[in-house]
Amino acid sequence: MFIQAITLFPEMFESITEYGVTGRARKQDIWQFAAINPRQFADNKLGYIDDRPFGGGVGMVMMAEPLFCAIQAAKQQFSGSLKNSRVIYLSPQGQSLSHKKVLELSQLDNLVLLCGRYEGVDERVLQTAVDEEISIGDFVVSGGELPAMMLMDAVLRFVPNVLGEIASAEQDSFADGLLDYPHYTRPAEFQGMAVPDILKSGNHALIAEWRLEQSLRRTLTRRPDLLVSRELLPQETRLLDKIRQESDE
Numbered sequence: 035m036f037i038q039a040i041t042l043f044p045e046m047f048e049s050i051t052e053y054g055v056t057g058r059a060r061k062q063d064i065w066q067f068a069a070i071n072p073r074q075f076a077d078n079k080l081g082y083i084d085d086r087p088f089g090g091g092v093g094m095v096m097m098a099e100p101l102f103c104a105i106q107a108a109k110q111q112f113s114g115s116l117k118n119s120r121v122i123y124l125s126p127q128g129q130s131l132s133h134k135k136v137l138e139l140s141q142l143d144n145l146v147l148l149c150g151r152y153e154g155v156d157e158r159v160l161q162t163a164v165d166e167e168i169s170i171g172d173f174v175v176s177g178g179e180l181p182a183m184m185l186m187d188a189v190l191r192f193v194p195n196v197l198g199e200i201a202s203a204e205q206d207s208f209a210d211g212l213l214d215y216p217h218y219t220r221p222a223e224f225q226g227m228a229v230p231d232i233l234k235s236g237n238h239a240l241i242a243e244w245r246l247e248q249s250l251r252r253t254l255t256r257r258p259d260l261l262v263s264r265e266l267l268p269q270e271t272r273l274l275d276k277i278r279q280e281s282d283e
């Protein structure tokens with residue numbers, strides 16, 4: 035997968051291109067990255083890429099031309115199938131990023147991430163050069179770079195060989211529509227708190243059932259909305275009934 039970020043701050047992306055599992059996978063050429071700074075396409079000597087908003091109001095707006103040229107430049111770098119590509123603008127006005135969308139994006143050959151700053155970007159860029167807008171949450175941050183990196187990290191976990199053992203991505207919470215179960219490691223006792231005995235039993239079937247029950251319990255308690263549209267397996271229905279009976283007692 036070839037990911038390109040259109041950003042005024044290319045260096046920010048070193049946190050995902052140079053470190054952790056994503057950095058290692060990039061260095062192994064399992065995925066590729068390039069940053070394009072729209073300032074290089076500014077048509078003025080001072081490199082202005084923002085201007086005051088028509089209609090007045092606070093702040094500045096990123097101008098259409100430099101961003102449009104940067105997106106065109108990114109498209110000229112595409113590898114693989116041009117059809118299997120997407121230009122995404124990170125913004126609170128976008129569709130909320132979900133596990134389903136992450137899986138969809140992980141199948142692409144080319145991904146261009148437009149990172150806005152200031153109050154936003156000229157709407158005509160979105161109308162002519164952006165395929166979709168995606169939000170990482172109902173809040174506002176200073177720039178689109180951190181949202182872009184969150185999207186990249188989530189997507190790259192499902193690109194083959196990035197994690198080294200794709201199974202851990204498929205076992206992530208949300209991969210099966212439930213919140214994650216509790217995790218423990220050594221020591222067996224910490225500040226008087228012991229690790230649940232079942233996890234030391236070596237009985238993998240019972241451990242799997244305990245973990246599923248914990249995931250269901252956490253999901254029911256913290257995010258019951260996730261259970262509304264989720265098809266339940268017979269074992270999950272049985273465990274949920276058990277959990278609900280316990281809370282009714």
Ligand SMILES: Nc1nonc1C(=O)NC1CCNCC1
Nearest residue numbers: 124125169170174175176177181
């Ligand atoms: N939430 C968000 N999900 O994606 N991007 C988000 C965001 O807050 N972007 C900022 C909006 C104001 N201008 C600077 C960028």
